[in-house]
Amino acid sequence: MNRAQLVIPFFSRLPPIVWALLLTVAFGALYNPQFRTVDNAMNVLEQSATLAFLALGQAFVIAGGLIDLSVGQLVGLVTVVACMGFEAFPGWGLPVILGCLLLGAVVGAINGTLINRLRMPPLILTFGMLSVLQGCIFMLTDRSVGSSIPAIDFIAHGRITGIPASLILVVIATVIAFYCLQRSTFGWHLLAMGNSASAARKAGLNVRGLALNAYVISGLFAGIAGLVLAGRLGTGFPNAGVGLELDSIVAVVLGGTPLKGGRVNVVAILAAVLFLGTISNLLNLMQVPTFTQILIKGIIVILAILLERPRWAAAPQ
Amino acid sequence: MSASALAKRPLLSRHLLDKAAVWIVLLILLIAAGFVSEAFLKLNYLGNLVRQAAPIGITAVGVTFVMILRGVDLSVGAIVSMSAVVCALVMDGKAENLWLAIGVTCATGSLIGLANGLLIAYGRVSSFILTLGMSIVVYGLVQMGTGGTARGIVSPGFREFLNDRIGNVVPTLAICFVIAVVVGIFLQSQTRFGRNVYLVGANPHSARLAGIPAVQTTVIAYCVSGLFAGLGGIALLARTGVSGTNPGAGMEFDVLAAVILGGTTFAGGRGGVGSTFAGVLVLFIALNLANVAGLPFAAQLTIKGIIIIAASAAHAWIGRSGGDRTE
Amino acid sequence: TGSGTAQELDLTKESTYDQILEWANEPLDTSQYKKDGKLKIGVSAGYLSNAWINFTAQMIKYEASLHPEIEEIKITDAGFNPTKQAADIDDLLTSGVDAILFWPVDEKAIMPALKKAHDQGVVTINIGYNFMRDPSVTSNAYVNQWGYTEQVVDQFIDSLDGKGKIIAMLPIAGSSAAVVQLAVLEQKLKDYPDMELLSAEYGDWDRAKAKQLTENLLQRFPQIDGAFSPAGQMSMGIYEAFDEAGRLDELTLSPGDDYNGWVKLVANEGKWGSVTSGLEVGRAAVQQAVDILTGAQTTTAIVVPTRYLAPEEAKELHEPDRPDDWFKTDLPAEYLPQ
Amino acid sequence: MALLETHDLTRRFPGVVALRAVNFTARAGEVHAVCGANGAGKSTLMNVLSGTIAPSSGRVLINGKSVSFTTPAEARSAGIAIVYQEFSSIPELTVADNIFLGQEFRKGFGIVDHKRASSEARALMERFRIDLDPDAAVGTLGVADRQLLELARALSTDAQVLILDEPTGVLSLSEQRNLFEVIRTLRDRGMLILYISHRLEEIFEIADTVSVMRDGELVATREKGSLDRKELVRLMTGHEVSDTEAIVDSLAGGETVLTIDGITSDDSRILLAEGEILGLAGLVGAGRTSIARRLAGLRPRTGMTAQLKGKPLPFDAAGVLKTGLVYLTEDRKEDGIFGPLSIPMNATAAALDYFSSAGFLARRRERSEAATLLEQLRLVASSLDMPITSLSGGNQQKVLFARALLAQPKVLICDEPTRGVDVAAREDIYRLLRDLSKRGVAIIMISSELDELIAMCHRIAIVRHGAVHSVVANEDLDEHKLVLAATGSDAA
Numbered sequence A: 001m002n003r004a005q006l007v008i009p010f011f012s013r014l015p016p017i018v019w020a021l022l023l024t025v026a027f028g029a030l031y032n033p034q035f036r037t038v039d040n041a042m043n044v045l046e047q048s049a050t051l052a053f054l055a056l057g058q059a060f061v062i063a064g065g066l067i068d069l070s071v072g073q074l075v076g077l078v079t080v081v082a083c084m085g086f087e088a089f090p091g092w093g094l095p096v097i098l099g100c101l102l103l104g105a106v107v108g109a110i111n112g113t114l115i116n117r118l119r120m121p122p123l124i125l126t127f128g129m130l131s132v133l134q135g136c137i138f139m140l141t142d143r144s145v146g147s148s149i150p151a152i153d154f155i156a157h158g159r160i161t162g163i164p165a166s167l168i169l170v171v172i173a174t175v176i177a178f179y180c181l182q183r184s185t186f187g188w189h190l191l192a193m194g195n196s197a198s199a200a201r202k203a204g205l206n207v208r209g210l211a212l213n214a215y216v217i218s219g220l221f222a223g224i225a226g227l228v229l230a231g232r233l234g235t236g237f238p239n240a241g242v243g244l245e246l247d248s249i250v251a252v253v254l255g256g257t258p259l260k261g262g263r264v265n266v267v268a269i270l271a272a273v274l275f276l277g278t279i280s281n282l283l284n285l286m287q288v289p290t291f292t293q294i295l296i297k298g299i300i301v302i303l304a305i306l307l308e309r310p311r312w313a314a315a316p317q
Numbered sequence B: 001m002s003a004s005a006l007a008k009r010p011l012l013s014r015h016l017l018d019k020a021a022v023w024i025v026l027l028i029l030l031i032a033a034g035f036v037s038e039a040f041l042k043l044n045y046l047g048n049l050v051r052q053a054a055p056i057g058i059t060a061v062g063v064t065f066v067m068i069l070r071g072v073d074l075s076v077g078a079i080v081s082m083s084a085v086v087c088a089l090v091m092d093g094k095a096e097n098l099w100l101a102i103g104v105t106c107a108t109g110s111l112i113g114l115a116n117g118l119l120i121a122y123g124r125v126s127s128f129i130l131t132l133g134m135s136i137v138v139y140g141l142v143q144m145g146t147g148g149t150a151r152g153i154v155s156p157g158f159r160e161f162l163n164d165r166i167g168n169v170v171p172t173l174a175i176c177f178v179i180a181v182v183v184g185i186f187l188q189s190q191t192r193f194g195r196n197v198y199l200v201g202a203n204p205h206s207a208r209l210a211g212i213p214a215v216q217t218t219v220i221a222y223c224v225s226g227l228f229a230g231l232g233g234i235a236l237l238a239r240t241g242v243s244g245t246n247p248g249a250g251m252e253f254d255v256l257a258a259v260i261l262g263g264t265t266f267a268g269g270r271g272g273v274g275s276t277f278a279g280v281l282v283l284f285i286a287l288n289l290a291n292v293a294g295l296p297f298a299a300q301l302t303i304k305g306i307i308i309i310a311a312s313a314a315h316a317w318i319g320r321s322g323g324d325r326t327e
Numbered sequence C: 001t002g003s004g005t006a007q008e009l010d011l012t013k014e015s016t017y018d019q020i021l022e023w024a025n026e027p028l029d030t031s032q033y034k035k036d037g038k039l040k041i042g043v044s045a046g047y048l049s050n051a052w053i054n055f056t057a058q059m060i061k062y063e064a065s066l067h068p069e070i071e072e073i074k075i076t077d078a079g080f081n082p083t084k085q086a087a088d089i090d091d092l093l094t095s096g097v098d099a100i101l102f103w104p105v106d107e108k109a110i111m112p113a114l115k116k117a118h119d120q121g122v123v124t125i126n127i128g129y130n131f132m133r134d135p136s137v138t139s140n141a142y143v144n145q146w147g148y149t150e151q152v153v154d155q156f157i158d159s160l161d162g163k164g165k166i167i168a169m170l171p172i173a174g175s176s177a178a179v180v181q182l183a184v185l186e187q188k189l190k191d192y193p194d195m196e197l198l199s200a201e202y203g204d205w206d207r208a209k210a211k212q213l214t215e216n217l218l219q220r221f222p223q224i225d226g227a228f229s230p231a232g233q234m235s236m237g238i239y240e241a242f243d244e245a246g247r248l249d250e251l252t253l254s255p256g257d258d259y260n261g262w263v264k265l266v267a268n269e270g271k272w273g274s275v276t277s278g279l280e281v282g283r284a285a286v287q288q289a290v291d292i293l294t295g296a297q298t299t300t301a302i303v304v305p306t307r308y309l310a311p312e313e314a315k316e317l318h319e320p321d322r323p324d325d326w327f328k329t330d331l332p333a334e335y336l337p338q
Numbered sequence D: 001m002a003l004l005e006t007h008d009l010t011r012r013f014p015g016v017v018a019l020r021a022v023n024f025t026a027r028a029g030e031v032h033a034v035c036g037a038n039g040a041g042k043s044t045l046m047n048v049l050s051g052t053i054a055p056s057s058g059r060v061l062i063n064g065k066s067v068s069f070t071t072p073a074e075a076r077s078a079g080i081a082i083v084y085q086e087f088s089s090i091p092e093l094t095v096a097d098n099i100f101l102g103q104e105f106r107k108g109f110g111i112v113d114h115k116r117a118s119s120e121a122r123a124l125m126e127r128f129r130i131d132l133d134p135d136a137a138v139g140t141l142g143v144a145d146r147q148l149l150e151l152a153r154a155l156s157t158d159a160q161v162l163i164l165d166e167p168t169g170v171l172s173l174s175e176q177r178n179l180f181e182v183i184r185t186l187r188d189r190g191m192l193i194l195y196i197s198h199r200l201e202e203i204f205e206i207a208d209t210v211s212v213m214r215d216g217e218l219v220a221t222r223e224k225g226s227l228d229r230k231e232l233v234r235l236m237t238g239h240e241v242s243d244t245e246a247i248v249d250s251l252a253g254g255e256t257v258l259t260i261d262g263i264t265s266d267d268s269r270i271l272l273a274e275g276e277i278l279g280l281a282g283l284v285g286a287g288r289t290s291i292a293r294r295l296a297g298l299r300p301r302t303g304m305t306a307q308l309k310g311k312p313l314p315f316d317a318a319g320v321l322k323t324g325l326v327y328l329t330e331d332r333k334e335d336g337i338f339g340p341l342s343i344p345m346n347a348t349a350a351a352l353d354y355f356s357s358a359g360f361l362a363r364r365r366e367r368s369e370a371a372t373l374l375e376q377l378r379l380v381a382s383s384l385d386m387p388i389t390s391l392s393g394g395n396q397q398k399v400l401f402a403r404a405l406l407a408q409p410k411v412l413i414c415d416e417p418t419r420g421v422d423v424a425a426r427e428d429i430y431r432l433l434r435d436l437s438k439r440g441v442a443i444i445m446i447s448s449e450l451d452e453l454i455a456m457c458h459r460i461a462i463v464r465h466g467a468v469h470s471v472v473a474n475e476d477l478d479e480h481k482l483v484l485a486a487t488g489s490d491a492a
């Protein structure tokens, strides 16, 4: 067997989004000298970290046939709380960080519990929660507050032998998410639930527990994303998370996860996050007028969802 | 049991309760509001409230169809913005352009809806993401077209007419909203299209077997949504004149909240325009109440969230106890 | 650490602004920034879909066209998202600009990005609402907001004869603009015991929102003598709400800015007036950038003055054939938006 | 001592009492059949026993000990396994993964071991002689195979009690025989099998004890020996029902309505005359549904051509419906009912042309005609405005029949029309089909119940491997011959 025979099936099995990413990078590298610098690549990776965490968390929820619209505002809340905490309790960095992660998990737990208890559609519940959290943020502050701490700054901006610290964290998180979702029993059950919640329940799976866990994980990841964002911004900006929930959903869907759930590919989701980051970077570098950039992004979202037509969307018999 | 026995409608059944729920909430809220401020019981004020709600309400009428169909239309905020901008642009400050402007605006709104509908029906993709993408596209187009400043001038008489009060009580714009609702109810309950929307929304597979043209229905429903969003944009223009290039920003969420409040949920085949009307009013009364009570902006956001959750939970609960066997 | 060094200025104290004017007049050492040859200038806008910022951006383009040494001008739009703005600034740096003019979405939130720019020797000039005093910010092109608001408030109190119940319509809650405006108003009101501030609302610069909020206020308060609203766009919403409630006769409005819709209204009503909003900051910023990069002599900041326009003057200055969403400028036709 | 008992078990649904103080007893080592009309409460009882729904009051005892389950998992670990009336497998997963869902095999680090699942599933199916490929995706299986999968899943747990809620609804004769073998083996090992079926012959064949339910009450529990068919029907319905004597009316020899080419193994053409009832018999997965759906324009009609009254059938479902060929699905839940919609809306869905003009609906006429028809079909419903999901399976089927009838069919294809339908309602459906036939409607009836086919059809086509193998006139047939033909043993 020659090499081509080995390589071709490998490439043909790559999810389309990975192709899109590779093509974008190749195109950028060919046509834009500023794009192909190592520094720029590292920039893009660093810029994508927040969304990466968020999308990974969202992947758990969507894989289970649920959705979490509250993550964007949760990121905002964590950013604000973290920076307020760092400022109010100097020297207590670690407890504040842990507290923020706990906050994320607790909000996730509230989402999960309410969905289980009230038996209402997740889209609506988390949509309501989005508004509630936004209200909470503005009750805490209506302007930038507090500041971040060096450790958090380092996670957001630092480089370890030239590699962004955030990238290393993202890779670790991706590996964990891959194991949890695509290898472990938990992920298997979650996917089963995504395919058919009632069948999963009848098979004896604890669907309420699964949903709860998925939301807790999503909240936890949002907590991490919020901390990274606190590092990036250096301050708690109340509107920091606006719209991130939609970005994270777009990334997960671009990563080939049907919104109905039941299938997931963590690596493809990561590729989707990078794709979005790269496109934004490349358009900026190629001096595309800003309004045209917006248009292009919209078209990409539409094209992507059209191309990524999931199998389940095939015509019923 | 005789045919007439079957055909007889029971006076009160749980599932009627589902339909009535939002109206009951509306009534309770109104009474509660009346205690807080007498104004809420005055016709004048209520007219004002309906007028305030007109842009969002008219848009919500269209979105209701899409949601009955198991879809969602997040592009309406952008369409409203576009319509307001385009309408003022075509008016160009001249009275003779008025009808042309309204025509062009409705056409562009429907056109975006058509694009949504075609892509969703033929692409069979998630309407959530697709219309989200479309809203970005429309927003980008508007910004490109205007360069960031809204350059239109409304026709003389346009705003004056729509902001007038008939008999000094009922605002014209409020009547327009009510007319939109009536048209919506008529479409939904008296036409083939409306029935098709319910059938396809309730079960697309069954609809196919019953020979219902699902693609056509989907396309028309999104067109209707776009059209009503266009009208919503005109209503917004009438209310507030030319105000920036993105006056409808974020409106899709209020619209969505109102429709959900009315009981048209994402499950498809449920709810309707009448309930949406009530939903819009509940939302606005609640927010006005918060305002009148002097609650800060932040508290209002929280209240909005809680209302959405509570309303939806109530619908879910009534739905379950209403003899619906599906989990 | 990369951030947090920005000097916190207390926006609610008048003394801060005296301090700012003092700083502004200090000479700036431009030697470290001097560049030979062509210049590339980047602009990072917090959000562009707003007429004022849009016009200012056009001012920037126009001014740049007058400087042959400027080879290229690059504009990015963060869409009100500080994360995106930080990334935009990164990208501008990557494309090798010599100076970055920026409207911050949030001053503190983009400090890390500005620091990076500063470390790479890139000139950073703030055109935002606030004065920024920080090593990472080379210079400011600044409209004295305290002065602007003072002009508005003084005129307003004057036309009310120092008494009456008033409401305030402020921009986005928590934004510096809202903070400053409320502070000036409250300070001035201390001297007028007969004036009562009934409620301060946040209209998000939005005519529709302002109108709706006013409608509610009209419901709440049987008598409202005046409305303080330094942004003409929102003033129009207030006006409409009073009009539709049939209570226009009780209303006295504060002057607004030179937003065309508002100036038209002032011209029609023959009262209330407006205050220029300092669109020239755009041109001043480019000039400042060129000065710094060519090593010319300049001060640490350029302060653009504002001026009260009485209703009579508004009559002369408004452009009745232009849309509401417009500003009167001396831009040549090809530099007007679109 | 009784293995399974219930004490005053009651379950209320809004507007219905599905179970009224049921005191049910069953021993280990018996096949205990539960009979009753549609909506009698059989499924509800089983769902309570298996922890799927909670009782409103009352107790369940196993081996004399009171138990209470809140989830199916708890019931399963207490030794109760259930095969639901509705499918509960996940189409996207493989057979093996479905079987072991919730009890996966693991490699190190909690990683799911799919290979092991596959081999264990193969072993399991060999043990019980179930013919299923463990690695096949469930979505590609026909309904019958999915039913077998449900059974395999229940068998994979070491259950003391196995509940089968209408397991043979989709099975053909040989599958059913096979199933009965399995059931007997299990019984002899001391298991209690609770068996629900509407097919009385089956009950007499397999059951040791029979419990009868009516309107949520347990009306009798008898040894099979002390019961005859007539008595059982009387217990179920509360009154006498005349026996289903098969009377095939002789055909008046009407005009040809439907011509089908390209589906027979010998390239002959199939003609269907006005008023004729043609049965399609065959084993599981023989391709009967597939023939029907191709005719109805729901699947590409590869290789098949068909003409209705001389005109070629259109290729799309809506077009076919317009020409007068109506298909009644075998899968009510999937593509039959419109869940949240009212009964009249469900009934008139395929006849909106008739109930509207120029795009506007004639709602009053729609409602009254639907009500009249449903009343003729003896629909049992508390109100027409209830969502159709509030009806029992049999009544839902009646509504679907009403839909088909309102579409004014020239040709009616009904796929398993009596599946899950109780004795009384069955009679109604048979009567209805005969009436239609008399009125000149040509009918294709797909059924896995051979006696039903023999009783109803003028001719029966035997389907094997997706093609019609032979068409036999009713007079020449008996059940035995039919089985041989379907299995292919007749050729020898």
Ligand SMILES: Nc1ncnc2c1ncn2[C@@H]1O[C@H](COP(=O)(O)OP(=O)(O)OP(=O)(O)O)[C@@H](O)[C@H]1O
Binding pocket: B323, B324, B325, B326, D013, D014, D016, D017, D018, D036, D037, D038, D039, D040, D041, D042, D043, D044, D045, D085, D390, D391, D392, D393, D394, D420, D422
């Ligand atoms: N989830 C539910 N909500 C409301 N009513 C229900 C529900 N489940 C069952 N019922 C009602 O309870 C009664 C018993 O239903 P059940 O499904 O147990 O009948 P069954 O004997 O299994 O009928 P079939 O032979 O048609 O399957 C029926 O009247 C039915 O309408």
Ligand SMILES: Nc1ncnc2c1ncn2[C@@H]1O[C@H](COP(=O)(O)OP(=O)(O)OP(=O)(O)O)[C@@H](O)[C@H]1O
Binding pocket: A317, D139, D140, D141, D142, D143, D144, D145, D170, D282, D283, D284, D285, D286, D287, D288, D289, D290, D291, D330, D448
């Ligand atoms: N959606 C599908 N995709 C692929 N193959 C299918 C599909 N549905 C059925 N088949 C296969 O096609 C063949 C014919 O199935 P079909 O359901 O038509 O059989 P049938 O005779 O009607 O059996 P049943 O008694 O289950 O109705 C079977 O082998 C089945 O596995």
Ligand SMILES: [Mg+2]
Binding pocket: D042, D043, D044, D085, D165, D393
């Ligand atoms: Mg049953």
Ligand SMILES: [Mg+2]
Binding pocket: D143, D288, D289, D290, D330, D415
């Ligand atoms: Mg079949």
